[in-house]
Amino acid sequence: MSKSKRLVIIGNSAAGLSAVKTIREKGCSCPVTMVSAEECNAYSPVLLTYYLAGKIQRESMFITNEKFYQDYGVKTIFGKRAVGIDVSRQVVQLEDSREIEYDSLLIATGSSPRMPGNIDDKAGEYIAGLRSIEDADRIIKFCTTGKEVIVIGAGLISLQIISALAGKGAKFTVIDILAQILSQNMDSDCAAIVERRIREEKQVKFLLGESINKIQRKNGGIFVALDSGKELTAGGVIVGIGVVPNINWLKDSSILLNKGILVDDHLRTNFEEIYAAGDVCESKNIITKNPGVIPNWYNACEQGRIAALNMLGYKEKYAGALNGNITGIFGLIIATVGLSKLPDEVSEELKIVDPARGIFRKFIIREDKLLGATLMGTKNDIEDIGIIRNLVENSRDISQFKDYLANFKLNTGRLYFFN
């Protein structure tokens, strides 16, 4: 590879940073330019709920400073949105009409919160997903007015936000189209334990199996009408119904898109010199082998690393993206990896449920391979998630450990020394 190869990274979060680190760790001295729509240094969206809870200061969310970009030799163009790519001339176009030439390009523009339809234009300031510091500030603002807050979507992010803000005065009403909370993350048995735990908190109400008809601004607050005819008023609306990859700006670029940017096993797009990583890309699911967007910090870090290696010419194959998460809400730690429900009839499940202690362990197994696990409990009940994640990610044969999985007895010693 010639020394003068110009590397350009669009995006300044998990995938982009992981790529920068990889490029330099491999001893590559090519010029690297990083473009980001946000004016500030990189911060960690994972930490936003801790910021909401007041556990950390605003400054603590930043994971890089000016020195980082200097040390890693990165030319930064922050606060300028990329608005297009001219693949024939190999340039990225910025909103201020500047053009950045590249020899190899990584698109890591992330994702934005999905928003429900039928939102009144003027309601904007009272509605927020949680993706940026700006979002967090808006949420804090309307959660401290003493009025009700409506939460759309009973997924992990919504519940994390509520858990962070519970006990700070706000009352929450959670609306979800499905009858089960956390439907993307776990089965109904486990969800029932979580739901019961949350209901113990007097300030959270659930309206499940309801869909939103319209959201309007009303008297310094929000009016929400449900399809069932119910009407609610609130000080604000928090939306947690997933994210959508930021790909709109690529519509005219001839880069192949589906829900996200389509990439091959090397995270390369349909253009030889353009790669994509992180929430914006649609990569292979490591378990189902189907393409999909699996937005999480863990995948973004790994994809950034793999894409960077390929940009440098290492021909590194990406094993695939893994569904998974670990979080603490309302005193329960929930860790999930891979599938949470049986995918077919040949799969079997292994399950331990202890509602009284809030313990839940479930494993999805097919032909001696672990396809997924859901672990819930407190402190050391979930400590083996890393080991289990590794078994799922590398589709290791678990026939000899099956008995140990459910009853907490799978440990490093067992795994690496005695089968």
Added chain:
Amino acid sequence: MYKILSADLEKCTGCRTCELVCSMKHHDEYNPQKSRIRVYNFVEQGYFVPVVCLHCNEAYCEKVCPAGAITVNYDEKKGVRAVQISKEKCVGCKMCIFACPFGNVRFIEDGYSDKCDLCGGDPECVKSCAKEALKFKEVSASYMQKIKSTAEKILAAYQQT
């Protein structure tokens, strides 16, 4: 050349003193539940396996930490290379627990992740190990090669299954 914390399975008697002193040193109580090192007993095979953070060369936990709380720290003078969690920076998101394939990062007390930090270069567990099964010492290149070939054997055996 850095010192590594090594365990000799032939010598470990499974007395678990290391767990007690570790929990005392870092959590002020004699409580194996709060130890960073853990000894797994395989009574049938007659082996005891102490397991503790490996301070990986490319540490999974360090790579994923969204708070930048995990760093690899070198102390050239003491010959110590430790992957450490800053209690102050850690927000307790547990991503490192998700990432560590060995289960060596723990969540012992609310608010932050916990793992071996080699006690700043003077590990308590090693000092207390009566049978000297635990050692903290510089190892030669040939010893490292031996460890590597043993590991490769384990891996090969593992892949056969």
